[in-house]
Amino acid sequence: xxxxxxxxxxxxxxxxxxxxxxxxxxxxxxxxxxxxxxxxxxxxxxxxxxxxxxxxxxxxxxxxxxxxxxxxxxxxxxxxxxxxxxxxxxxxxxxxxxxxxxx
Amino acid sequence: xxxxxxxxxxxxxxxxxxxxxxxxxxxxxxxxxxxxxxxxxxxxxxxxxxxxxxxxxxxxxxxxxxxxxxxxxxxxxxxxxxxxxxxxxxxxxxxxxxxxxxxxxxxxxxxxxxxxxxxxxxxxxxxxxxxxxxxxxxxxxxxxxxxxxxxxxxxxxxxxxxxxxxxxxxxxxxxxxxxxxxxxxxxxxxxxxxxxxxxxxxxxxxxxxxxxxxxxxxxxxxxxxxxxxxxxxxxxxxxxxxxxxxxxxxxxxxxxxxxxxxxxxxxxxxxxxxxxxxxxxxxxxxxxxxxxxxxxxxxxxxxxxxxxxxxxxxxxxxxxxxxxxxxxxxxxxxxxxxxxxxxxxxxxxxxxxxxxxxxxxxxxxxxxxxxxxxxxxxxxxxxxxxxxxxxxxxxxxxxxxxxxxxxxxxxxxxxxxxxxxxxxxxxxxxxxxxxxxxxxxxxxxxxxxxxxxxxxxxxxxxxxxxxxxxxxxxxxxxxxxxxxxxxxxxxxxxxxxxxxxxxxxxxxxxxxxxxxxxxxxxxxxxxxxxxxxxxxxxxxxxxxxxxxxxxxxxxxxxxxxxxxxxxxxxxxxxxxxxxxxxxxxxxxxxxxxxxxxxxxxxxxxxxxxxxxxxxxxxxxxxxxxxxxxxxxxxxxxxxxxxxxxxxxxxxxxxxxxxxxxxxxxxxxxxxxxxxxxxxxxxxxxxxxxxxxxxxxxxxxxxxxxxxxxxxxxxxxxxxxxxxxxxxxxxxxxxxxxxxxxxxxxxxxxxxxxxxxxxxxxxxxxxxxxxxxxxxxxxxxxxxxxxxxxxxxxxxxxxxxxxxxxxxxxxxxxx
Numbered sequence: 001x002x003x004x005x006x007x008x009x010x011x012x013x014x015x016x017x018x019x020x021x022x023x024x025x026x027x028x029x030x031x032x033x034x035x036x037x038x039x040x041x042x043x044x045x046x047x048x049x050x051x052x053x054x055x056x057x058x059x060x061x062x063x064x065x066x067x068x069x070x071x072x073x074x075x076x077x078x079x080x081x082x083x084x085x086x087x088x089x090x091x092x093x094x095x096x097x098x099x100x101x102x103x
Numbered sequence: 104x105x106x107x108x109x110x111x112x113x114x115x116x117x118x119x120x121x122x123x124x125x126x127x128x129x130x131x132x133x134x135x136x137x138x139x140x141x142x143x144x145x146x147x148x149x150x151x152x153x154x155x156x157x158x159x160x161x162x163x164x165x166x167x168x169x170x171x172x173x174x175x176x177x178x179x180x181x182x183x184x185x186x187x188x189x190x191x192x193x194x195x196x197x198x199x200x201x202x203x204x205x206x207x208x209x210x211x212x213x214x215x216x217x218x219x220x221x222x223x224x225x226x227x228x229x230x231x232x233x234x235x236x237x238x239x240x241x242x243x244x245x246x247x248x249x250x251x252x253x254x255x256x257x258x259x260x261x262x263x264x265x266x267x268x269x270x271x272x273x274x275x276x277x278x279x280x281x282x283x284x285x286x287x288x289x290x291x292x293x294x295x296x297x298x299x300x301x302x303x304x305x306x307x308x309x310x311x312x313x314x315x316x317x318x319x320x321x322x323x324x325x326x327x328x329x330x331x332x333x334x335x336x337x338x339x340x341x342x343x344x345x346x347x348x349x350x351x352x353x354x355x356x357x358x359x360x361x362x363x364x365x366x367x368x369x370x371x372x373x374x375x376x377x378x379x380x381x382x383x384x385x386x387x388x389x390x391x392x393x394x395x396x397x398x399x400x401x402x403x404x405x406x407x408x409x410x411x412x413x414x415x416x417x418x419x420x421x422x423x424x425x426x427x428x429x430x431x432x433x434x435x436x437x438x439x440x441x442x443x444x445x446x447x448x449x450x451x452x453x454x455x456x457x458x459x460x461x462x463x464x465x466x467x468x469x470x471x472x473x474x475x476x477x478x479x480x481x482x483x484x485x486x487x488x489x490x491x492x493x494x495x496x497x498x499x500x501x502x503x504x505x506x507x508x509x510x511x512x513x514x515x516x517x518x519x520x521x522x523x524x525x526x527x528x529x530x531x532x533x534x535x536x537x538x539x540x541x542x543x544x545x546x547x548x549x550x551x552x553x554x555x556x557x558x559x560x561x562x563x564x565x566x567x568x569x570x571x572x573x574x575x576x577x578x579x580x581x582x583x584x585x586x587x588x589x590x591x592x593x594x595x596x597x598x599x600x601x602x603x604x605x606x607x608x609x610x611x612x613x614x615x616x617x618x619x620x621x622x623x624x625x626x627x628x629x630x631x632x633x634x635x636x637x638x639x640x641x642x643x644x645x646x647x648x649x650x651x652x653x654x655x656x657x658x659x660x661x662x663x664x665x666x667x668x669x670x671x672x673x674x675x676x677x678x679x680x681x682x683x684x685x686x687x688x689x690x691x692x693x694x695x696x697x698x699x700x701x702x703x704x705x706x707x708x709x710x711x712x713x714x715x716x717x718x719x720x721x722x723x724x725x726x727x728x729x730x731x732x733x734x735x736x737x738x739x740x741x742x743x744x745x746x747x748x749x750x751x752x753x754x755x756x757x758x759x760x761x762x763x764x765x766x767x768x769x770x771x772x773x774x775x776x777x778x779x780x781x782x783x784x785x786x787x788x789x790x791x792x793x794x795x796x797x798x799x800x801x802x803x804x805x806x807x808x809x810x811x812x813x814x815x816x817x818x819x820x821x822x823x824x825x826x827x828x829x830x831x832x833x834x835x836x837x838x839x840x841x842x843x844x845x846x847x848x849x850x851x852x853x854x855x856x857x858x859x860x861x862x863x864x865x866x867x868x869x870x871x872x873x874x875x876x877x878x879x880x881x882x883x884x885x886x887x888x889x890x891x892x893x894x895x896x897x898x899x900x901x902x903x904x905x906x907x908x909x910x911x912x913x914x915x916x917x
Contacts, residue, residue: 021896024896025897027893095893098890098892099891100890102888
């Protein structure tokens with residue numbers, strides 16, 4: 001562990017983040033988008049944990065990461081409920097079909 | 104209970120019963136689903152009948168309490184120094200009897216006995232009037248001014264109560280039959296037309312009629328019972344409003360409305376005088392009470408004592424310009440500085456004339472007599488009530504009641520007013536053809552007799568005539584009502600004739616009334632009492648007073664000859680009416696065939712009243728009625744007054760009148776018989792054609808038919824100028840005030856227009872611009888809301904990148 005620098009962690013976090021963003025921006029499947037969201041959140045978590053190890057923030061960042069995990073779980077539950085409801089209404093989970101709120 | 108309390112209670116019940124009846128009956132239209140019920144009428148008859156019983160009980164109670172001393176006393180004469188000869192010394196003992204007994208009858212503290220304690224050694228022995236007075240309730244107390252409900256009971260009050268309730272009962276019963284047309288939901292008024300010429304249809308108002316009758320009786324009884332002049336005024340006005348309601352009972356008929364208004368407005372003219380009288384009385388006397396009343400534990404002398412003291416004489420100051428107030432013992436009342444309290448004599452005259460002014464209006468005396476004939480527009484039972492017991496009787500009653508305040512000058516005015524009235528009205532009655540109008544004018548004429556009698560100190564004669572007249576006039580009115588009912592609301596005598604066989608009861612009872620009013624009956628003795636129809640006795644007494652007055656004041660010769668001649672005219676027009684209506688051949692055969700006698704409910708009251716009209720004055724001057732009345736005669740009337748300053752009038756004493764009584768009786772009888780014979784020749788025999796006489800004197804006839812042009816005169820003097828002033832006022836209103844108002848309106852419209860422009864252009868413009876801007880901004884921003892989720896994410900990602908780049912570019916030092 002000693003040989004691994006902060007930059008490596010941030011690099012992994014950035015890859016996760018960008019993967020998540022790309023996943024969200026390209027997938028039409030709502031489940032896929034949710035997975036992208038999880039990736040983005042976990043990229044952020046990696047950064048937080050890394051900062052807690054290598055910077056002066058300390059244990060606080062670890063707790064924030066813990067909160068993010070909990071919130072992600074809750075968010076996933078809500079989002080899955082939306083997905084189910086959406087499916088019931090549209091017989092599909094293609095997000096391009098969800099354009100009722102367009103101006 | 105003391106006698107006073109018993110009398111008070113009985114009369115109060117008799118007084119308030121009709122009010123209770125009214126209060127219930129007026130709502131009868133609501134609690135009766137239909138209008139076929141006679142409940143209201145029965146209620147009203149029961150109330151007034153009970154009133155009569157209570158009045159009668161009160162009369163008997165009064166008589167028992169005074170041991171009927173009023174009847175025991177024989178004709179008494181004052182000891183007028185100049186003329187009285189004490190021939191009837193035997194009367195002294197009898198006259199002293201009531202003296203002691205009445206003291207006994209009036210032991211109650213609050214019952215002030217108007218008791219003039221004359222010195223024993225003087226040979227004065229006038230019967231002491233026993234009076235019960237007191238207070239029901241104090242309405243208001245303004246410092247010294249006290250407004251209260253008082254009562255004042257003497258034999259006059261009791262006689263009036265009994266008379267009013269008896270006659271009213273008969274009239275109520277009669278009206279149950281007469282007004283039965285109204286027992287319907289759809290009454291067709293044949294004399295009221297709508298604008299398209301059809302008859303007015305309306306629901307019957309049977310219950311309402313009886314409610315008003317009850318209220319009328321209540322008002323009249325209240326007036327009679329009243330113990331102060333202010334209370335009299337209150338009930339006076341109530342009587343006025345009741346007559347207004349009843350005269351205008353057929354409110355759909357324009358003539359009825361006009362007549363009701365006329366009666367009311369004419370009375371207002373008289374009441375204005377009444378108010379002036381009240382002001383003078385309050386300002387100078389400081390009390391409204393007739394007789395002594397109690398205030399804060401002190402006895403305050405009433406108006407009567409203040410003017411007349413204990414001996415019935417007016418006490419003047421030495422210069423004769425003021426009158427000294429006295430109390431019941433004859434002592435002068437003192438001011439705080441010890442000087443005598445006085446009133447300027449002219450103001451005393453003004454007070455008397457003012458109050459008499461009210462009586463002129465109420466009793467339809469000259470010059471306010473024109474309302475009474477028009478009041479015939481009311482239903483006939485109302486006419487009977489107005490003309491006998493209530494409305495017009497109120498004026499004469501008050502003149503009699505207020506006699507002590509009238510100075511000899513006022514009395515002279517009263518006498519002349521009565522004298523003019525009785526002659527004018529009698530002459531008009533001669534040419535009237537409407538059966539009710541003949542009776543109306545005869546009422547005015549007879550009221551004139553009463554006023555004349557009171558004015559020439561024939562106090563008893565006037566009120567005697569009031570009572571007898573009430574009976575025979577109500578009888579004749581009800582008879583005329585029966586005729587009108589039988590003839591299907593035909594009132595014109597020229598269309599009648601020959602009704603005697605068709606309506607025997609009506610005709611014969613009417614004949615009783617006619618004989619009574621004419622004063623025609625030849626007196627004969629029955630059971631030791633002189634018996635003649637009532638009018639004979641009362642008119643006789645008036646003519647005798649007139650003769651005595653003329654002998655003492657030779658300049659006032661008219662006050663004897665006019666009533667004497669008019670007695671003849673009275674007999675003439677009354678018999679003319681009777682012959683015209685009931686004898687001869689039918690003038691309208693078709694109507695004659697349909698005539699029928701009235702139902703029993705209407706004829707029974709006629710019979711009762713005929714009995715009283717014939718016999719109520721039985722015995723004449725030694726009869727019950729006369730003695731009861733003379734018992735209430737104000738002190739000082741019996742003795743007469745000699746050459747009273749400043750007008751130097753001499754009023755006859757009872758002795759003077761008695762001396763000429765039989766002489767005057769013969770004159771009056773001759774006049775009446777002459778009148779009757781002329782009427783017989785003209786209207787019951789074919790000897791002379793009355794139409795020919797009418798043509799010969801067409802100018803005079805026209806003058807009389809036009810009622811001496813009084814209506815024309817008043818029209819020209821008051822109504823037309825009033826119209827002109829009114830048209831001026833309306834012109835000022837229209838031209839001046841309206842133009843100012845219109846100017847204001849135009850300015851307001853201009854301001855409103857400008858305001859509208861401002862609102863539309865500026866305020867609305869601002870608001871709309873704001874709305875438009877918001878709308879267009881929203882429209883342009885809406886393009887961003889694509890609804891594409893992935894696009895949003897691209898935005899977010901791009902924004903994050905941009906934020907990073909910005910952060911590096913802008914804050915490179917970090």
